[in-house]
Amino acid sequence: MKIGGESASTANITALKKRTRTSGPGSRQRSTAGGASTAAARVFNGESLDPNNNSLLPTQLITQDNVNSAPLDTDGYYLGVPDYKDQYLKLWMMSS
Secondary structure, eight states: OOOBOSSOOHHHHHHHHTTSOOEEEEEOHHHHHTHHHHHHHHHHTTOOOOGGGSOSOOEEEEETTTGGGSOBOTTSOBOSSTTHHHHHHHHTTOOO
């Protein structure tokens, strides 16, 4: 039986590394929460909300074969886009 995870939680990432799970979706939990505010910023900035402009949240299928190269932060959370904070600051026309 093959067992997959439902998210890129730290528990599921650990299970992939221990080879007790076979796969799981990588969706960025922290950036998912910012999706609505990102859409608002794009409207405010006069940018398109067309999904072809790369405004969709990053996802990937994380497997035992690629888990060690998946973009994770120092706590083991899936990042999706390692520089997402800088991209949000740029979108909101702010500096760090």
